[in-house]
Amino acid sequence: MDAALAEFTERGFEAARMEDIAKRAGISKGGVYLYFPSKTALLEALIEAKVTPLARLAQTIAANGANDPMAALRMIAAAAAHRLGDGKVFAVPRLVISVSGRFPEIAEYYRVHVVELARGALESLIQAAMAKGALRRVDPQAAARAFIGPILFEALWTHVLRGKSVLSDPEKLVQHHFDVWLNGVEHRA
Amino acid sequence: MDAALAEFTERGFEAARMEDIAKRAGISKGGVYLYFPSKTALLEALIEAKVTPLARLAQTIAANGANDPMAALRMIAAAAAHRLGDGKVFAVPRLVISVSGRFPEIAEYYRVHVVELARGALESLIQAAMAKGALRRVDPQAAARAFIGPILFEALWTHVLRGKSVLSDPEKLVQHHFDVWLNGVEHRA
DNA sequence: TGCAAATGACTGACCAGTCAGTTATATAAG
DNA sequence: CTTATATAACTGACTGGTCAGTCATTTGCA
Numbered sequence: 001m002d003a004a005l006a007e008f009t010e011r012g013f014e015a016a017r018m019e020d021i022a023k024r025a026g027i028s029k030g031g032v033y034l035y036f037p038s039k040t041a042l043l044e045a046l047i048e049a050k051v052t053p054l055a056r057l058a059q060t061i062a063a064n065g066a067n068d069p070m071a072a073l074r075m076i077a078a079a080a081a082h083r084l085g086d087g088k089v090f091a092v093p094r095l096v097i098s099v100s101g102r103f104p105e106i107a108e109y110y111r112v113h114v115v116e117l118a119r120g121a122l123e124s125l126i127q128a129a130m131a132k133g134a135l136r137r138v139d140p141q142a143a144a145r146a147f148i149g150p151i152l153f154e155a156l157w158t159h160v161l162r163g164k165s166v167l168s169d170p171e172k173l174v175q176h177h178f179d180v181w182l183n184g185v186e187h188r189a
Numbered sequence: 190m191d192a193a194l195a196e197f198t199e200r201g202f203e204a205a206r207m208e209d210i211a212k213r214a215g216i217s218k219g220g221v222y223l224y225f226p227s228k229t230a231l232l233e234a235l236i237e238a239k240v241t242p243l244a245r246l247a248q249t250i251a252a253n254g255a256n257d258p259m260a261a262l263r264m265i266a267a268a269a270a271h272r273l274g275d276g277k278v279f280a281v282p283r284l285v286i287s288v289s290g291r292f293p294e295i296a297e298y299y300r301v302h303v304v305e306l307a308r309g310a311l312e313s314l315i316q317a318a319m320a321k322g323a324l325r326r327v328d329p330q331a332a333a334r335a336f337i338g339p340i341l342f343e344a345l346w347t348h349v350l351r352g353k354s355v356l357s358d359p360e361k362l363v364q365h366h367f368d369v370w371l372n373g374v375e376h377r378a
Numbered sequence: 379t380g381c382a383a384a385t386g387a388c389t390g391a392c393c394a395g396t397c398a399g400t401t402a403t404a405t406a407a408g
Numbered sequence: 409c410t411t412a413t414a415t416a417a418c419t420g421a422c423t424g425g426t427c428a429g430t431c432a433t434t435t436g437c438a
Contacts, residue, residue, distance in 0.1 A: 379438100403414100
């Protein structure tokens with residue numbers, strides 16, 4: 001599956017050759033078909049395998065973070081920056097974006113099992129923080145977007161466009177990001 | 190080119206058939222080859238054609254907005270939300286993400302001619318606003334990321350994952366977005 | 379009548395998926 | 409421990425179908 005993910009990311013799903021995937025995994029083409037009935041099945045299995053641990057993670061964080069939501073949010077930002085800084089981790093969402101036109105069911109699967117879960121966890125933490133008076137009352141969806149959007153943008157910039165990146169120093173990214181997210185950019189008199 | 194963009198987005202670059210593109214454009218397969226020497230050339234021409242007006246736009250905004258940078262920023266956010274709300278407009282960056290692995294030169298072209306320009310324009314506006322005292326002194330890159338990231342996230346959510354969207358009401362999105370961007374989320378005693 | 383624009387049947391290359399055959403491993407018998 | 413047998417894991421040449429790109433022919437227009 002790691003071999004498949006690498007080939008799919010490098011060449012695109014269509015252009016990736018099963019023989020290359022097999023070679024990369026150290027087996028023969030026929031061998032791949034012992035475990036996956038088709039190229040599409042391999043893609044689906046791959047997404048599913050990478051997604052499952054994420055789903056668990058999101059739920060755990062939301063449950064455990066209710067006591068100190070602000071600390072949990074900071075941890076999430078740091079974890080997200082570190083993980084998305086790794087091209088191999090980001091390869092999965094990148095692949096989902098690539099194939100979403102041709103395989104809407106994969107897009108839906110990813111939305112339901114990753115993004116909706118993560119958004120839900122994030123929003124519930126934000127609302128918990130509001131309830132405790134740590135955050136002002138803003139639209140939770142807007143707050144969640146503002147939380148995750150900039151990190152995602154930096155990941156795209158880095159891995160897709162190969163731009164010079166702040167992600168190489170995730171601590172700094174998170175620090176700046178949290179400063180803006182918490183305090184905004186407006187000058188106060 | 191519109192036909193090609195649509196087919197590339199729906200099926201992926203590899204899986205898109207030249208005959209389908211031709212049919213969609215109302216000509217024959219051979220006809221396409223009168224104007225574009227190859228499928229790859231069509232892709233490159235398409236990206237280039239869609240990108241050029243954007244580059245001009247970014248420069249114009251940066252130049253004209255220096256007087257009232259805050260108003261310019263608000264306009265940019267509104268324009269970005271409206272445009273990215275349109276699936277046809279978002280199809281271009283989406284396609285770039287899809288093919289970036291196989292065609293790094295397209296990714297680079299897009300980075301240089303769109304994203305770096307836009308980032309540059311955005312950062313110069315933000316710095317102008319800081320100089321005028323309208324914004325506090327934060328890292329301009331972080332401010333620009335916080336500005337554009339959430340809108341990009343919402344576009345991905347809407348068009349790629351087909352999630353229920355706030356982009357259908359871009360005014361509201363921009364209003365919430367600007368509120369958080371300017372004031373942050375932290376509660377003030 | 380001449381010329382450019384456009385067509386679509388055709389070809390050569392490519393590759394997902396198959397399967398007859400090979401190798402490796404486990405089990406049983408001598 | 410060695411040899412024989414059964415079974416599972418794996419291989420890679422092959423096939424059928426697909427499609428980018430070509431070009432002899434047709435269409436439309438001045």
